[in-house]
Amino acid sequence: MDQPEPHPPSFETKPVEIAEPTPQETLLTRRIHMLGLGSIGTLIAHSLRCLPNPPPLTLLLHKAEMYEEFKSKSRIIRLINKQNDINDEQTGFDVDLLEKDPVTGLAKWTFIPDRPDPRGKPTNPVSEEETLDSGELYIYSLIVTVKGPATVAALRSVKHRVNAQTTICLVQNGLGQVDELNREVFTDPQTRPTYMLGIISHGAHLAGSFTVIHAGFGTVALGIYRDTDKYPLPPKTATPNISNLPENERKRLYPTDQELFSNLSSRYILRTLTRAPVLTCAAFPYLDLFQLQLEKLSTNAVLNPITALLNVPNGAMLYNGALSTVQRLLLAEISLVIRGLPELEGLPNVRVRFSPERLEKLFLSVSSKTAQNSSSMREDVRHGKNTEIDYINGYIVKRGEERGLKCVLNYMLMQLVKGKSWYQMNAEEASIPYGVSRVQGELQPDAVGGPGSVIIDDQSTPAKGEIQ
Numbered sequence: 001m002d003q004p005e006p007h008p009p010s011f012e013t014k015p016v017e018i019a020e021p022t023p024q025e026t027l028l029t030r031r032i033h034m035l036g037l038g039s040i041g042t043l044i045a046h047s048l049r050c051l052p053n054p055p056p057l058t059l060l061l062h063k064a065e066m067y068e069e070f071k072s073k074s075r076i077i078r079l080i081n082k083q084n085d086i087n088d089e090q091t092g093f094d095v096d097l098l099e100k101d102p103v104t105g106l107a108k109w110t111f112i113p114d115r116p117d118p119r120g121k122p123t124n125p126v127s128e129e130e131t132l133d134s135g136e137l138y139i140y141s142l143i144v145t146v147k148g149p150a151t152v153a154a155l156r157s158v159k160h161r162v163n164a165q166t167t168i169c170l171v172q173n174g175l176g177q178v179d180e181l182n183r184e185v186f187t188d189p190q191t192r193p194t195y196m197l198g199i200i201s202h203g204a205h206l207a208g209s210f211t212v213i214h215a216g217f218g219t220v221a222l223g224i225y226r227d228t229d230k231y232p233l234p235p236k237t238a239t240p241n242i243s244n245l246p247e248n249e250r251k252r253l254y255p256t257d258q259e260l261f262s263n264l265s266s267r268y269i270l271r272t273l274t275r276a277p278v279l280t281c282a283a284f285p286y287l288d289l290f291q292l293q294l295e296k297l298s299t300n301a302v303l304n305p306i307t308a309l310l311n312v313p314n315g316a317m318l319y320n321g322a323l324s325t326v327q328r329l330l331l332a333e334i335s336l337v338i339r340g341l342p343e344l345e346g347l348p349n350v351r352v353r354f355s356p357e358r359l360e361k362l363f364l365s366v367s368s369k370t371a372q373n374s375s376s377m378r379e380d381v382r383h384g385k386n387t388e389i390d391y392i393n394g395y396i397v398k399r400g401e402e403r404g405l406k407c408v409l410n411y412m413l414m415q416l417v418k419g420k421s422w423y424q425m426n427a428e429e430a431s432i433p434y435g436v437s438r439v440q441g442e443l444q445p446d447a448v449g450g451p452g453s454v455i456i457d458d459q460s461t462p463a464k465g466e467i468q
Helices: 039-049 064-072 148-156 179-183 247-253 263-274 286-310 321-337 357-369 376-382 394-401 408-425
Strands: 033-035 055-059 076-082 086-090 094-100 107-112 141-144 167-171 194-200 203-206 212-215 218-224 279-284 439-443 455-457
Touching: 033 039, 033 455, 039 076, 039 086, 039 167, 039 203, 039 212, 064 179, 064 194, 076 263, 107 218, 141 148, 141 263, 141 286, 148 179, 167 263, 179 194, 194 263, 194 376, 194 394, 218 263, 286 321, 286 357, 286 376, 286 408, 286 439, 321 357, 321 408, 376 408, 394 408
Parallel strands: 033 055, 033 141, 055 094, 076 212, 141 167, 167 194, 218 279
Antiparallel strands: 076 086, 094 107, 194 218, 203 212, 439 455
């Protein structure tokens, strides 16, 4: 008698419910700061201002030219919905502008409130609790959407305005930014802010500064990053009886999601984002969120660099035998690294969930759904911008090295993308042939071409055609 086929394992993740504030907890401020106004940052800023009783939103701008442009557009952020051609405008944004202090010569943030009537009250009054001795505003809740390479420099500029009560929500591509921040900016675990991570699947692109086109609806998965300086991973021994551990040791080694969300500002950002219907946000346990990040990373590590190198849309990855071979080789290397990560040790179905075969299915699904789209890395290369390759393929290379694995395919792809990026950024210089110092023309009355002919004398070093 035939045995029924077993059901394939389900990798569905279930959102978690986060506790409401207790009567003893007092929210310091409802203000949310926004750092990064690319397509995703603009989408989030617009969505939050659409809420009933929206939180005060402050846009952190690093350049005076950007603020002047914002003023020229009447301090409006505009969203265009591509599906129904809705063009919605939102106002009421405050601004923090980074300027040089004329007295000290040091950089300082200047708060510029939204004030519809120049003689009237500001839209979002500032409380005394928000104001620091420097006159700058304390940052309690911060949403960061800058590109990975800019993360450290951007957050270093506001380091003095945050503390352990602050939550920083990072909505970015790739992985590894938190490690850099801990190493270079927030080095003290005792004063370090809480990190919240976001994975976004919405399709959006800018039609100009402060105008975003919402091309495709998606979701935002949110969760608290487990800071291993505060909550180290349990030792690799037989699983202890957790109930026998002292409570402080249990919280340190086996924190619950409620305990990871203990920071009030974390729960405030989460509740505020989940109120925005356009964003469709939900909170997930940290390990579930980490696995969702790894799934997205595995696809991006193939799709982004290859489309950038070949300068093709995502759909070009489909039905191409040669590219399918490259894709499978890369996914095999990526799968090997992910399945050995210590964070995933002991979790069920990790080997199946991150097998090369399943990663290939995820990759093909994303490539098909976004066939007409141009990857962010392709656009960065085309426009001469730094890519996020170090936080995508670079993350795989780094985590592989930790286990003694040499990820030569991902490393080679990193160098190819960096090489093409360098060429694009230095296109003018790169257009000069290597070794050419000058090409000289001389009038030769008795030349083969007759009187008045010009002979071109190549003074290259070495001259073209020579081999040294």
